[in-house]
Amino acid sequence: MVARANRASKNASRGPAATRRDRTKVDRDGDLSMDGPVKGRGGRVGKASGASNARKDLTAGKAKGGILSAASQRAILKHAGAGDVAMLGSRTVPSRGLTELKVTNWNKSKASTNPDGGVSSLISWLEKKASNRLSSRVRTVKIKKSQVEGEDLIVSVPAEDAGAVLRLDGWQWAGVNVKVERIGGDAGGLGGSKTEQTRDMIKGVLERRYNIESKFLDLSILRQDEKLKEQSIFNVRSTAGKFFPAMMRVLEGAFETAKDKDEAVQSVSLANNELSDLTAISTLPQTLPKLKNLDLSNNKFEKLGQLALWKKRFYHLEQIILTGNPIEQAEPDYASSIIQWFPNLRTLNGIQVRTEEDIANRSKVPDLPFPIRSPAFQDEGGIAEGFIRNFIAGFDTDRAALTAMYYDEQSDFSYSVNTQAPRDPSNTEQTEKQEWGDYIKNSRNLKKISQLPARQNRLFRGPQAVSDVFAAFPKTKHADLATEAKKYMIEAHIQPGVPDPSGASQSGVDGFFISIHGEFDELDSATGQPKKKRSFDRTFILGPGGPSGVRIVNDILTVRAYGGAQAFDPDNFEGANGPAAAASAPEGVPQLPAGLSIEMAEQMCLELQKQTRMTIGYAKECLEQVNWDFPTALQAFESVKANLPPDAFVAA
Amino acid sequence: MATLTETDYTRVSTDAAESFADAFYTALNGSRNQLASFYVPAITQPSGRGLPHISYNGDVLNDPVAFATRFEKEMPWTHFEPQSLDVHVLNRALTPVEGKSKKELERNMSLTVQVSGYVRLYERKDGPMKGFSDSFVLVPNKEEVGAKGTGKSGQGRQWVIQTQNLRFVT
Secondary structure, eight states: OOOOTTSOOGGGGGHHHHHHHHHHHHOTTOOOTTHHHHHOSTTOHHHHHHHHHHHHHHHHHHHHHSSSOHHHHHHHHHHOOOOOOSOTTOOOOOOSSEEEEEEESOTTSTTTTSTTTTHHHHHHHHHHHHHOOOSSSOOOOOOOEEEEETTEEEEEEEGGGHHHHHTTTTOEETTEEOEEEETTOOGGGOOOOHHHHHHHHHHHHHHHTEETTTTEEEOTTGGGOHHHHHTTTTTSHHHHHHHHHHHHHHHHHTOSSHHHHHHHOOEEEOOSSOOSSSSTTTTHHHHOTTOOEEEOOSSOOOSGGGTGGGTTOOTTOOEEEOTTSTHHHHOTTHHHHHHHHSTTOOEETTEEOOOHHHHHHHTSOOOOSSOOOSOBBOOSTTHHHHHHHHHHHHHHHOHHHHHHHHOOTTOEEEEEEETTOOOOTTOOSOOOOOOOHHHHTTOOOTTTOOOHHHHHHTOEESHHHHHHHHHHSOEEEEOOTTTTGGGOEEEEEEEEEEOOTTOSOTTOEEEEEEEEEEEEEEEOTTTOOEEEEEEEEEEEEEEEOSTTSEEEEEEEEEEEEOOOSGGGOGGGSTTTTSHHHHHTOOSSOOBOOTTOOHHHHHHHHHHHHHHHOBOHHHHHHHHHHTTTOHHHHHHHHHHHGGGSOGGGBOOO | OOOOOHHHHHHHHHHHHHHHHHHHHHHHHHOGGGGGGGBOOOEEOTTSOEESEEEETTEEEOOHHHHHHHHHHHOOOEEEEEEEEEEEEEESOSSOOTTOOHHHHHTSOEEEEEEEEEEEESSTTTSOEEEEEEEEEEEEOTTTTTSTTTTSTTSSOSEEEEEEEEEEOO
């Protein structure tokens, strides 16, 4: 949208004056202030009008694609006034009464032929420009009273708006530089230290070049800026180098939060600034990291290396303009690098380089050498699976019974809160408060708990201790294993060296290592209604023993902010079925195919057992070999049943 | 006969978990050529199952060298950042305890470690970020006992991975 800045406007051939007159008619706000600096002097008209077009294009794009029309935005601005916070550093303005200001040097404007000599046009320009502020809060400035006295226009504005109007001193309106001063003439009335004066001067320059509706900051042709020329900014090497960083600091200081700032300024033009590298403007990415549109046209960039400082900055940049730079001839292939540098770039020099679809596809995690696969679940006789079913259900309904069933005097439990864990990537809403109060007291995160006694106290050993800490946990409702299987990622493998309570094996026996990632609702203790969603990771070591045949050796739990379930679905990742996946198929480890829940697999095993009289173990193995396709499993059984050993069958 | 108190078990296990996690994630990020040394050497158990057991986003490998090579050669730039860490003693006595010194007892156990954190992929700051959960069973490094560099920190690895289960969880 920004710009074909290399194309000179038709008006250019008619010279500056003609262009200016056209604008006077076209611009509905009588706003000519931007044209002064942009248009430039000394035969730079063609390029300058390009930069000016950039602004108009942005505005047009906004009106087309934006939610609000320009008119309704203005209506909102009018009603949103709330205090003068244009400068955070200078808030000490009186807040009551009206201040009278004198506006001079307007009589010879191009609007002087209007019936009222241009007064009404001037007033609306003053109101609009004074409202056009870089600030977190929008305030509409209203001129309450006005009166022409000879060559002076006396205006009365609320005291807190006086500063904003005074800042228009020297701005260009309808071909003249208007003068605004306090009555009584205390030199603009801004006073303050030299630093404050400089800051106010810069602030004035920024606001004059800012368009609140298109969120556009026009920093083109800074050297031709009347106000800056007045200050001799670019005459002295030392101040020239410091000016841009100072400008960026003032810009940052104008907003209360980074979010406000990023929202207010989405497009920047640095066109026509004779830039040959980024040294002077290197701080732009720090100040506006979320910039969407950037115009660098008509500068002196000749090599990619001169732009490399901004490589991989501006992550959100959607379009950039580099026309009118020597690089077009010097490095004709520069485009491919630029596209690579800015991963969200859609448009380069007005030409589309990426579609929305390209961007959407790329935000998925592409091929990794370890693609996301369906769960690796290694069980024996359904032991691990049975435990998981009981445990998840029991934790929600009867924790006391659960501890009696699975925990003994040598069972350990502890949990950690990961308060910083990444959250659900599909939720882009404002992040809700996490409220870890119920958990933090016993959290054993070793990254936070460094003292040995605290580490000791937060490890719960034996059914009583475990039962007590479970009771202190909020009431929970875990996602249902059968109907909401996609909300889980459950894996298991056979773990050697697990303590043998019978003492028969000194070096330990085989048990299970179980890893469950899933989610639960915290329930309100009074109403039983779901209050908050959490995600969790729970690692169990199971060994033989206990009333059910398995006992918990270790139970380590991490509770974290809700993280969604999309990471568990292999279909969400490119490459899951790609060549890398095919080349590295796991060996000898049973896996459930995507979409097959443990529940369904279990049903299949039972059904196959019923029809073939094979043991559950053989039925499962059979199904695994045919990738859980039931009819094929039956065929496979028919073809091999004569060769199966007797112990493959359930005793009659 | 030397014995270990509950405090000893907590001290040994938490110290081991911390130094292991520091070294392991640093190696994943920056010194991948060392990765294989974090695992027990590959063996086949009498049951026919191999060790170590490495389950990485559902890919199961039993060969630490193959795992390390794939990670080193094919994995893009990563920054793993463990945010929470916990550990239990899994088995307090991997071999008979009779006649062992306290120091020997401290290295006669296995540990269950759980880590929760995030990993940044491809590039610093702007690369995609995934939450991960990583669990391990660590055992004492037998090769190191009585061999090179015992007792000197940083010389060889005190604890190595026998089984591991990693998943991206966000």
